Amino acid sequence: MSITTVSERTAVPALPVSVRGVGRTFAGSNGQAARRVLRGIDLEIEPGEIIAMIGPSGCGKSTLLRQISGLDAPTEGSIAIADTAVTGIDLRCAVAFQEPRLLPWRSIERNVAVGLPRGTDSAAGAERVTELIDLVGLEGSKQLRPRQVSGGMAQRASLARALARGPGVLVLDEPFGALDALTRLRMQDLLLDIHAAEPATIVLVTHDVDEALYLADRIVLLGQVDGAEGSTIRRILTVPGTRPRDRGDATLAGLRADLLEGLGVHSYHASTPHASSPHSGSPHASSPHGGDAANGDPTSSGDSDSTSPRTRTVAAPDGAASTTKDPR
Ligand SMILES: Nc1ncnc2c1ncn2[C@@H]1O[C@H](COP(=O)(O)OP(=O)(O)O)[C@@H](O)[C@H]1O
Ligand SMILES: [Mg+2]
Secondary structure (H helix, E strand, O other): OOHHHHHHHHOOOOOOEEEEEEEEEEOOOOOOOOEEEEEEEEEEEOOOOEEEEEOOOOOOHHHHHHHHOOOOOOOEEEEEEOOEEOOOOOOOEEEEOOOOOOOOOOOHHHHHHOOOOOOOOHHHHHHHHHHHHHHOOOHHHOOOOHHHOOHHHHHHHHHHHHHOOOOOEEEEEOOOOOEOHHHHHHHHHHHHHHHHHOOOEEEEEOOOHHHHHHHOOEEEEEEOOOOOOOEEEEEEEEOOOOOOOOOOOHHHHHHHHHHHHHOOOOOOOOOOOOOOOOOOOOOOOOOOOOOOHHHHOOEOOOOOOOOOOOOOOOOOOOOOOOEEEOOO
């Protein structure tokens, strides 16, 4: 079944997301003071846009994603999907995490079926699962159990499960963070194929600046500003050019240096024209690969994921100029 058929038959239109004045303070426990993690987040996400969030470990990226999907509620401000407030777990939004979280006793195919909306007709459900298995390139592995497939294949199944109900918004929390470097690159291409076939709005957290530059329309840098408690948006950077992008594009290399500078990594590409950022010096800066143990240690053993369903010819760089916006 072709991608076009999947898209035409089942994809729900991509939905816009509005994040307005969002903050989150966690109540202190055992006598500890309350802790403000997020403050003053304003972000309007267009339907079908791919947004990458980056920022130091612990700055509140996952908290913000949880709020968009309704797994957590802001203590200040509000979030809406397509102008309807998010007030609890929101079925218009699907989530996938770094760990595939598959049910070990179920086949890959039946794990994907877990994501179908309740009450789906069994024939329609079976057809939808087949479409998705096809889309993520798991036709040959659909009868296997999760322990019998590679990490990359398990993550493909996790993405297919998230897509099963045709979400208007897809929220991905470091989805490729546990994969080896090569599988990760393949998964990035797969995600773009998925987005072309089922163009949901995507909000993605990553520690990988290159991943953000390759995938995103805009990159949102979260972190502390002026030492105030709680992270907010430090920068929003619009990534130039159309996807698929050339990973070696010189413009992207300049933006990479700029973003690393924003994360407090000052020594990279010191000679590039973009290396000097007005936003350097975050007191909580960390390397994009060094913030979390889970992200800094790619696992290559047993994860040779050579079943990418499509190969991609990377387009020539179009040389479009970059624009950056600083909300401060
Ligand atoms: N339910 C919770 N209760 C208390 N503190 C929390 C809770 N969830 C997250 N936090 C704290 O909020 C901060 C941000 O966490 P998180 O959003 O996971 O950061 P990131 O994803 O950027 O690494 C962390 O210090 C974390 O301990
Ligand atoms: Mg996180």
